[in-house]
Amino acid sequence: MTTVELVLIIVGMFLVTYGIRVVLFASAHKAEIxxxxxxxxxxxxxxxxxxxxxxxxxxxxxxxxxxxxxxxxxxxxxxxxxxxxxxxxxxxxxxxxxxxxxxxxxxxx
Amino acid sequence: MNAFQNAQRGALASIPMIIGGIPFGLLFGSLAAANGLSIWFAIAMSSIVFAGSAQFVALGLIAVDAPLWVIILTTFVVNLRHILYAADLLRFVKHLPIRLRLFMGFGLIDETYAAVRPMYDMGSANKSNGHQVYIGSFLSFYFMWNVTTIVGALAGEFIPGISEWGLEFAMVATFIGIVTPYLRNVPYWGAFVVAIVASIALKDMPNHLGLIVATLLAVLAGYFLDHMTINSAQKGVANDDC
Structure with missing residues (x-):
C-alpha cells in the first residue's frame, strides 16, 4: 500500500464512522422523534x-x-x-x- | 457536583470496560506492526477513526489488499449500530449546544453508551450533567485506546498470548451488570431472550450484521410486548369500571 492509499483509508474510515455517530446529534435540535x-x-x-x-x-x-x-x-x-x-x-x-x-x-x- | 466530578463518575463507571479493552488496544497495535504498517498508521487509526472492531476488520482487509471502497463500506456496516445509540441518546442531548454535540458524536462508542446510558435511567445522570459524565467516560477510554495502541505497536507481541487470557470477560460481566436491572417486567425479558437467541443464530453473518439484525428483532419484541401489556392493562381498567 502506498502512503496516499493509507491516508485515504484513514480519511474514509473517519468520515463514515464519525458520520454515522454524529448525524443525528448534529440535527438533534430539529429532529422530532x-x-x-x-x-x-x-x-x-x-x-x-x-x-x-x-x-x-x-x-x-x-x-x-x-x-x-x-x-x-x-x-x-x-x-x-x-x-x-x-x-x-x-x-x-x-x-x-x-x-x-x-x-x-x-x-x- | 462540578463538571470534573461528573466526568470522574463517567470514567469510574467505564473502568471495567477500559480494562477489558486493554488487550484489544495492545493487539491492534501489535497486529498493525506485524502487518508491516507503520506506527503512525496505527496511531492515526486509533486517534482519528477510534472504532475498535472496525479497526481490526480494516487490518484484515488491508492484509488481503482489498480496495479502498470495500474497506470504507465495511467500516460503514460494522459501525451502523452506533446510529441506534445516537437515536436513543437524542432525548438527553438535543438541548445541548451544537459544538458540544459534535464533540460527543466523536466519542459515541459501545463502551461509553453502555456505561452512561443506564445512568440516565438510574438517575445518576440527567440532562444537565449527563454530557459531562459521557465525556469523562469516552475520554478515559480514548486515552487507554491510544496508549495501548502505541505500546502494542512498539512492543509487538511483548506479552505472549495476552489475547487468550480472556480479559474481555470483564466486558461480558459489566454488560450483564448493566442489563440485569432492566429485567423487571415481561417486555424487557422478551427483548433479552430474543437478543440471546437471535444473536447466536445469526452470529455467522458477515460484518456484525447479525448483531444489528438481532438487536432490531429484540427491540421489536420488547416494543410489541410492551404494547400488548399496555393494551391489556387498559382493558383491565375498563373492565373494572363496569
Missing part, C-alpha cells in the same frame, strides 16, 4: 448489549457451548444470577470475573 419510536428505543440498551455478549458467553468456535466446563458460560451465568438477586452492579461484575478466572486457572491446572 415520533412517540412509537421513542417507546421502541428504550429497548435498545438491553437488546444491543445482550446481543454483543451472548455469542461470547454461550458459543465457541464449534457452536453452542452451554457446558459447566466453559468458564465463559459459567461466569456469565453467575453474573446474571448475582445481578438478578442482589441488583448490585459492582458485585455482579466482581463475582462473575472472579468465577471466570478461577475456572480458567483450575482448567489449566
Amino acid at each position: 415520533p412517540e412509537w419510536l421513542d417507546k421502541a428505543l428504550k429497548f435498545v440498551p438491553i437488546s444491543v448489549l445482550t446481543a454483543i455478549i451472548a455469542p461470547m458467553a454461550l458459543t465457541n468456535s464449534e457452536g453452542l457451548a452451554l457446558s459447566f466446563m466453559n468458564p465463559w458460560f459459567v461466569g456469565a451465568l453467575t453474573s446474571l444470577l448475582i445481578g438478578l438477586v442482589f441488583k448490585r452492579q459492582l458485585l455482579t461484575i466482581c463475582v462473575g470475573v472472579l468465577v471466570f478466572f478461577l475456572m480458567k486457572l483450575l482448567l489449566v491446572a
Whole structure:
C-alpha cells in the first residue's frame, strides 16, 4: 500500500464512522422523534448489549457451548444470577470475573 | 457536583470496560506492526477513526489488499449500530449546544453508551450533567485506546498470548451488570431472550450484521410486548369500571 492509499483509508474510515455517530446529534435540535419510536428505543440498551455478549458467553468456535466446563458460560451465568438477586452492579461484575478466572486457572491446572 | 466530578463518575463507571479493552488496544497495535504498517498508521487509526472492531476488520482487509471502497463500506456496516445509540441518546442531548454535540458524536462508542446510558435511567445522570459524565467516560477510554495502541505497536507481541487470557470477560460481566436491572417486567425479558437467541443464530453473518439484525428483532419484541401489556392493562381498567 502506498502512503496516499493509507491516508485515504484513514480519511474514509473517519468520515463514515464519525458520520454515522454524529448525524443525528448534529440535527438533534430539529429532529422530532415520533412517540412509537421513542417507546421502541428504550429497548435498545438491553437488546444491543445482550446481543454483543451472548455469542461470547454461550458459543465457541464449534457452536453452542452451554457446558459447566466453559468458564465463559459459567461466569456469565453467575453474573446474571448475582445481578438478578442482589441488583448490585459492582458485585455482579466482581463475582462473575472472579468465577471466570478461577475456572480458567483450575482448567489449566 | 462540578463538571470534573461528573466526568470522574463517567470514567469510574467505564473502568471495567477500559480494562477489558486493554488487550484489544495492545493487539491492534501489535497486529498493525506485524502487518508491516507503520506506527503512525496505527496511531492515526486509533486517534482519528477510534472504532475498535472496525479497526481490526480494516487490518484484515488491508492484509488481503482489498480496495479502498470495500474497506470504507465495511467500516460503514460494522459501525451502523452506533446510529441506534445516537437515536436513543437524542432525548438527553438535543438541548445541548451544537459544538458540544459534535464533540460527543466523536466519542459515541459501545463502551461509553453502555456505561452512561443506564445512568440516565438510574438517575445518576440527567440532562444537565449527563454530557459531562459521557465525556469523562469516552475520554478515559480514548486515552487507554491510544496508549495501548502505541505500546502494542512498539512492543509487538511483548506479552505472549495476552489475547487468550480472556480479559474481555470483564466486558461480558459489566454488560450483564448493566442489563440485569432492566429485567423487571415481561417486555424487557422478551427483548433479552430474543437478543440471546437471535444473536447466536445469526452470529455467522458477515460484518456484525447479525448483531444489528438481532438487536432490531429484540427491540421489536420488547416494543410489541410492551404494547400488548399496555393494551391489556387498559382493558383491565375498563373492565373494572363496569
